[in-house]
Amino acid sequence: MPGKTVPEEAAPGKTVPEEAVPGKTVPGKTVPEETTVPEETQAAAPGDLQEHFEATIARGARIEPRDWMPDAYRATLVRQIAQHAHSEIIGMQPEGNWITRAPSLRRKAILLAKVQDEAGHGLYLYSACETLGASREELTSLLLAGRQKYSSIFNYPALSYADVGTIGWLVDGAAICNQVPLCRTSYGPYGRAMIRICKEESFHQRQGYELLMTMMRGTGEQRAMVQESVNRFWWPSLMMFGPPDADSPNSARSMAWGIKRNGNDELRQRFVDMTVPQAEALGVTLPDPGLRWNAERESYDFGEPDWSEFTAVLRGEGPCNAQRLAHRRRAHADGAWVREAALAFAGKTALATAGADHD
Ligand code: FAQ
Numbered sequence: 001m002p003g004k005t006v007p008e009e010a011a012p013g014k015t016v017p018e019e020a021v022p023g024k025t026v027p028g029k030t031v032p033e034e035t036t037v038p039e040e041t042q043a044a045a046p047g048d049l050q051e052h053f054e055a056t057i058a059r060g061a062r063i064e065p066r067d068w069m070p071d072a073y074r075a076t077l078v079r080q081i082a083q084h085a086h087s088e089i090i091g092m093q094p095e096g097n098w099i100t101r102a103p104s105l106r107r108k109a110i111l112l113a114k115v116q117d118e119a120g121h122g123l124y125l126y127s128a129c130e131t132l133g134a135s136r137e138e139l140t141s142l143l144l145a146g147r148q149k150y151s152s153i154f155n156y157p158a159l160s161y162a163d164v165g166t167i168g169w170l171v172d173g174a175a176i177c178n179q180v181p182l183c184r185t186s187y188g189p190y191g192r193a194m195i196r197i198c199k200e201e202s203f204h205q206r207q208g209y210e211l212l213m214t215m216m217r218g219t220g221e222q223r224a225m226v227q228e229s230v231n232r233f234w235w236p237s238l239m240m241f242g243p244p245d246a247d248s249p250n251s252a253r254s255m256a257w258g259i260k261r262n263g264n265d266e267l268r269q270r271f272v273d274m275t276v277p278q279a280e281a282l283g284v285t286l287p288d289p290g291l292r293w294n295a296e297r298e299s300y301d302f303g304e305p306d307w308s309e310f311t312a313v314l315r316g317e318g319p320c321n322a323q324r325l326a327h328r329r330r331a332h333a334d335g336a337w338v339r340e341a342a343l344a345f346a347g348k349t350a351l352a353t354a355g356a357d358h359d
Contacts, residue, residue: 057258062188065131078132082139085125087151090324092118094158117200124193131189153240155318162229168208170237176201177271186258216283231287239310241268272300
């Protein structure tokens, strides 16, 4: 699949002029007020701070923005949360392409609401990152410069309206399996953002399943569209959980810090166990000849995803990598006037407020 030419999804199209690519100027890292170390901890010796941090993690309590934290813990959080935020924003594209071609007003309203939710998720997550001292502007620049990742799944095209249903069912379904445990992540702002995100993702998954169920009750052609869509999205959905634990360089440390609560393989298994009965109820076949119930493990055995495809997609060689990033760069350049206007307005408001304070 990687490298293969894929039919144009919806022609988001034009290439982006070089000068429209931000990322050349990465603004200096601003540390918001919340990240300053409170006075009583500033006075403590580094050893005590480390001990306090470890004891907080060990008792399952949360680290908050004002707490001292090791640099590597902060960097891991910024990496994961930023990647997650970027995924939500880039993840608007495959489904967003279908808003103008939804088959009914009802479907259009549902899809519009879902895609807007994804924008909201991105914003909660960028806000969580800001509490760690990484500005949204800086993170966006890193994404546009290709220096931060987003989820592999969004490098696959949405080729039919059935894909809108399959993305809701499988992609949001995988996102829920991965993200529900993150509601208990050790960093407070991330965990609290995840609670709201997971509620919305559950709605997204149901709408996808309902769409597919409607199509499965339709014509033979509609049923075939659903099956074809599921065939394309099954393996990439399994890859969303990341590489096998043995090849996951970050898992052990992230789990020791309580950032991740489970390994990649455990969550992938949970997703398969949850999804197989749903596929049966829907009447679709999952494209894995190795899929079978294992009574001893009380879980489904399943085949190995093609990890060479996964690494190729991460290298930028997936079907839609170039298109997704070009579209994101163009949208960012097109939105420059909005950011300028918002900043000018904020400046005027601040001046007016300062003036009023002196009256
Ligand atoms: N795609 O050592 P690990 C959504 C990278 S859901 C791309 O195992 P880690 C909702 C990984 O970053 C999708 N890269 O890494 C939605 C690392 O590279 P790095 C987003 C991947 O962090 C639905 C390297 O491989 N969800 O958007 C992927 O411990 C529908 C080694 O991997 C989240 O981000 C991948 N699939 O575990 C929106 C959830 N997997 O950074 C619209 C939060 C791994 O060292 C429509 N994130 N890599 O250069 C996580 O739970 C974790 O970050 C994992 C990866 C599990 C994704």
